[in-house]
Amino acid sequence: MTSAERTVKIGALWKEPVSFKVTVVQEGNCRAGHKEGEVFEFSWRSPEGICSESFVGMYPVLHALRLRGDMRELGSPTRNVRVYTCPSRVIRFKIEATYHCHLCNQPLQIRDGEIIEHRLENKEQNLHVRVCPDCYNKYKDKTLVW
Secondary structure, X not given: OOHHHHEEEHHHHOOOOEEEXXXXXEOOOOOOOOOOOOEEEEOOOOOXXXXXXXXXXXXXXXXXXXXXXXHHHHOOOOOOEEEEEOXXXXXXXXEEEEEEOOOOOOEOOEEOOEEOOEEEEEHHHOXXXXXXXXXXXXXXXXXXXX
């Protein structure tokens, strides 16, 4: 096997590792017109149509989830779900994070509150990715480069 065959350029394969689904679970007198059942799905970019005040307020939760924070430590029953009330205390949003394999974008399972994932790394380049079992088996003997 040549050096090129042993090398994986993950920059060419990279997928956003977290996506969000934000659902309005309680409506009220809202200037943005949010209604119960309204859904916003997004990953890196903010979703069109969501109240900017609410989005700014929920950003710390989104960021914590992006960094794999455990919402159970804030009283949520599930690691990757948090209910957020808007700054006007009128609208309630349910924020759900889905974690994905960095390379193939398959959703990673959460079992007993833990994200089921494998880690591939190149310590010399301070490079690591979290992957599904299939990608781990496919790339575990390869050298990662960006």
